[in-house]
Structures are given as C-alpha cells and as structure tokens.
Amino acid sequence: MNVIPFTPEISVAGFDCGDSDLNEFLLEDAMHFYEKRIANTFILEDEGKVVAYFCLLNDKVSRLEITNKRWKEIKDSFPDGKHFRSYPSIKIGRFAVSSDYRGRNIGSLLMDLLKDQLFEEQSSSAFRFITVDAYISAISFYEKNGFKLLKEKDENEYTRLMFFDMLDI
Numbered sequence: 001m002n003v004i005p006f007t008p009e010i011s012v013a014g015f016d017c018g019d020s021d022l023n024e025f026l027l028e029d030a031m032h033f034y035e036k037r038i039a040n041t042f043i044l045e046d047e048g049k050v051v052a053y054f055c056l057l058n059d060k061v062s063r064l065e066i067t068n069k070r071w072k073e074i075k076d077s078f079p080d081g082k083h084f085r086s087y088p089s090i091k092i093g094r095f096a097v098s099s100d101y102r103g104r105n106i107g108s109l110l111m112d113l114l115k116d117q118l119f120e121e122q123s124s125s126a127f128r129f130i131t132v133d134a135y136i137s138a139i140s141f142y143e144k145n146g147f148k149l150l151k152e153k154d155e156n157e158y159t160r161l162m163f164f165d166m167l168d169i
C-alpha cells in the first residue's frame with residue numbers, strides 16, 4: 001500500500017466510507033480545494049484501489065480556544081523559550097477509510113504514515129501540532145492514535161477539537 005497525492009487521474013468513483021459528507025468531499029471537492037490552495041488530499045491505494053484518504057491544511061492551536069489546563073500543559077512543553085498566544089499546527093481536514101477495509105488497523109496504519117510524512121518533510125514552514133475536528137464517533141480512534149481533546153466543550157455537537165504533539169513521535 002502507498003500514500004500518493006490525489007490527482008485528477010486517480011479514479012475515486014465508488015469510494016464509500018459510510019459517511020456521505022466524506023464520500024462527497026473526495027468525489028466532488030478535493031480537487032477544487034487543491035486548485036484553490038485550501039487543502040491537499042492524499043490517497044492510500046492498494047493495487048489501484050482507493051483504500052482511504054486524508055486531507056491536510058494549515059492551522060494553529062490558540063490560547064483563546066482551549067481550556068486553561070490544556071494551555072498550561074502546552075506552555076509547559078516549551079520550558080526554555082518565549083511563550084506565544086498560538087502555536088503553528090497542521091489540520092487533518094478529512095480522514096476516512098473505505099468500509100471494505102474497516103477495523104483492520106488501516107486507519108491507524110494510515111495515521112502513522114501521515115505522521116511520518118509530516119515528520120520527515122521539514123518543509124519551509126514549521127509546525128508543532130496536528131489538529132483534527134474529530135467526529136464524536138471517531139474520538140476513541142484518535143485517542144488510540146495519541147490525540148487528546150483540546151477543549152472541554154466544542155461549539156458544535158458533532159465534532160470535538162483534538163490535537164497530537166509532533167514531539168510525541
């Protein structure tokens with residue numbers, strides 16, 4: 001299995017993760033988001049079949065958005081430096097595994113590949129955290145993969161903001 005950037009040549013017709021918004025994003029919006037420089041999508045493929053996908057965009061973890069307790073923890077992880085009101089992050093905009101491959105550790109494998117890809121990249125712009133607006137039903141999946149909740153309560157009832165510290169790799 002390989003992780004490859006999503007291009008128009010890759011056929012994603014028939015991808016079904018059981019969530020219509022996430023299916024629709026890959027079928028209809030992913031390329032548009034790439035062209036408009038809003039988010040980049042990557043595909044996990046197995047012999048030409050789309051097994052899973054995720055997309056990434058820039059983000060920040062901001063003092064104003066999270067609980068005092070969590071902010072203290074984050075600040076404490078920068079013991080020697082000046083403290084800031086926010087820290088640079090990368091957001092997982094979408095993350096989905098095809099229903100045909102569910103529960104076989106593919107999601108966790110893909111999360112490891114994603115973290116490795118970001119860790120190795122050392123691109124021109126730095127970031128410390130990975131964030132995600134996790135579906136309530138997927139919180140245990142993200143916790144299993146080292147993510148923690150950032151807030152006690154989120155504005156919307158369908159997702160919770162979570163984060164992963166790249167220095168935990």
Ligand SMILES: CC(C)(COP(=O)(O)OP(=O)(O)OC[C@H]1O[C@@H](n2cnc3c(N)ncnc32)[C@H](O)[C@@H]1OP(=O)(O)O)[C@@H](O)C(=O)NCCC(=O)NCCS
Nearest residue numbers: 095096097102103104105106107108134135137138140141
């Ligand atoms: C959530 C998702 C990515 C997990 O992928 P996966 O390949 O099934 O995950 P893994 O096999 O690596 O891990 C499964 C673990 O996650 C947990 N989990 C949480 N939500 C789950 C879900 N909806 N389906 C399956 N497992 C889920 C299970 O408890 C399981 O833990 P266990 O191995 O200790 O039993 C996948 O189920 C999916 O694409 N769901 C629909 C879309 C979605 O919710 N995406 C997240 C958007 S924020």
